[in-house]
Amino acid sequence: MTEAATESRQMSMIQAINSALDVMMERDPDVVVMGEDVGYFGGVFRATAGLQAKYGKNRVFDTPITEIGIIGVAIGMGAYGLRPVPEIQFADYIYPALDQLVSEAARLRYRSAGEFIAPMTVRSPFGGGIFGGQTHSQSPEGIFTHVSGIKTVIPSTPYDAKGLLIAAIEDNDPVIFFEPKRIYNGPFDGQYDRPAKSWAGHPGAMVPEGYYRVPLGQAxxxxxxxxxxxxxxxxxxxxxxxxxxxxxxxxxxxxxxxxxxxxxxxxxxxxxxxxxxxxxxxxxxxxxxxxxxxxxxxxxxxxxxxxxxxxxxxxxxxxxxxxxxxxxxxxxxxxxxxxxxxxx
Incomplete structure (x- = not known):
């Protein structure tokens, strides 16, 4: 772990993800956040709340409901030199963008002999637990781990969520960043008759306010x-x-x-x-x-x-x-x- 921050506070996973985006947008003017309702509304789960007001509509902007368009534009931005962080509102909606991710983003570095890269981080809530049914609850990570050239990240605590997201944004390869939405606001032990716990008191909920990294590839x-x-x-x-x-x-x-x-x-x-x-x-x-x-x-x-x-x-x-x-x-x-x- 590389850490520059000294002060920590308790955060939920949503707050930690928001903090990671905030930190990286402040540090790097090339970081751009895009997706459906991520701007003024702040995202369906509020992960991008307040970012458009702070960084403007040119760096945090809403897109049409077209996942293939969102990812296609992000690939072009990355090749141009930006570091886009597109949000796919639910992992279940990522399938229309598979061709762009598999055929373009994953292969761009190799096909161009290193002349172009796709330094993009695709954030998406995944998994069940909110009674979202078949089109809001899928776990498609196995599809992406099969594709050479794409990295796949799944945090389990607020601390890891922020540190891993920062590392993903700084990475020069495309990263699929799946966020388990069942634990956005607190961990769950799996019992249907027990309410989800708050992150309060959990050691993984103490999150540095500033910049730090959790390196990719370390369990x-x-x-x-x-x-x-x-x-x-x-x-x-x-x-x-x-x-x-x-x-x-x-x-x-x-x-x-x-x-x-x-x-x-x-x-x-x-x-x-x-x-x-x-x-x-x-x-x-x-x-x-x-x-x-x-x-x-x-x-x-x-x-x-x-x-x-x-x-x-x-x-x-x-x-x-x-x-x-x-x-x-x-x-x-x-x-x-x-x-x-x-x-x-």
């Missing part, structure tokens, strides 16, 4: 342990941590923070120490990022494993609206998977 050890390793990211970090605490199991929890680049060394070191591995993510199981993690663990840690690698994920179904809490990997399924691993 965070949430909790050290000897019995098994649990790999997770985003909202699932909090669900896993709550479940492990209630069970009293000596698990080591690794928050990946960035999927690409991936901190393979941290994963390998932990699994070789514990001999067991559980992977938890909200996205669909088949071809989800957990499959890649499982393959990496098998390739690098096979002779250290004392049980098969297990996954707890979303189901292979269209995202359910009324049954989303059954769809989520929750304490019951995580507990069953841990017990299974420990028996083997």
């Amino acid at each position: 965070r050890t949430v909790r050290e342990g000897e019995a098994l390793t649990i790999l997770c990211y985003g909202t699932m970090e909090h669900v896993v941590e709550s479940t492990v605490r209630e069970m009293g199991v000596d698990a080591e929890i690794i928050d990946l923070r960035t999927l690409v680049p991936l901190d393979i060394e941290a994963i390998e070191g932990s699994v070789k120490k514990t001999g067991r591995c559980l992977i938890v993510h909200e996205a669909t199981r088949t071809s989800g990022f957990g499959a890649e993690l499982s393959a990496l663990v098998q390739e690098r840690c096979f002779y250290h494993l004392e049980a098969p690698v297990e996954r707890v994920t979303g189901f292979d179904t269209p995202y359910p609206h009324s049954l989303e809490w059954a769809y989520f990997p929750g304490p019951v399924r995580i507990r069953e998977a841990i017990n299974k691993i420990m028996r083997d």
Whole structure:
């Protein structure tokens, strides 16, 4: 971590993201924020509130409802020398822009032999938990981790959200920055009958007010342990941590923070120490990022494993609206998977 700030205060994830944008726009006049309702309204989740009033309509501006246009313009801005931060209002809406992201942004540096780059950070709320149904709740991170040339970042705390976003904006490659909206205003342990907790008192909610970076490609050890390793990211970090605490199991929890680049060394070191591995993510199981993690663990840690690698994920179904809490990997399924691993 590179940090220049000295004073910290408690922030929600939304406030931390807003602070990161504010810091970078003040430091770098080439940083531009764009998207649907990000200007005067401040974004549907208020992540860009106040930025247009402070930096003007030329640097924080609303766009038409056209995701392919938003990303296409951002790529052109990046090639010209700016550092655009486009917002896609929900991750579910990013699909019309896939051609621009995959065919243009991801390949621009290679196709131009380094003459042009696409230093853009695409922010988007993702995942469920707000009863948004099939078109406001998807977790499409696996699509982007498959594309060479794109980096994929998913924070789980306000501190990481700000530091990772600053690092992403300063990066010269295109970054998909998925924000787990279920924990925008507080962590959630996965129990339907429990209200979301405030970020008050959480160690990850103490955020420096000024500039600092959390480097891309470095996982965070949430909790050290000897019995098994649990790999997770985003909202699932909090669900896993709550479940492990209630069970009293000596698990080591690794928050990946960035999927690409991936901190393979941290994963390998932990699994070789514990001999067991559980992977938890909200996205669909088949071809989800957990499959890649499982393959990496098998390739690098096979002779250290004392049980098969297990996954707890979303189901292979269209995202359910009324049954989303059954769809989520929750304490019951995580507990069953841990017990299974420990028996083997």
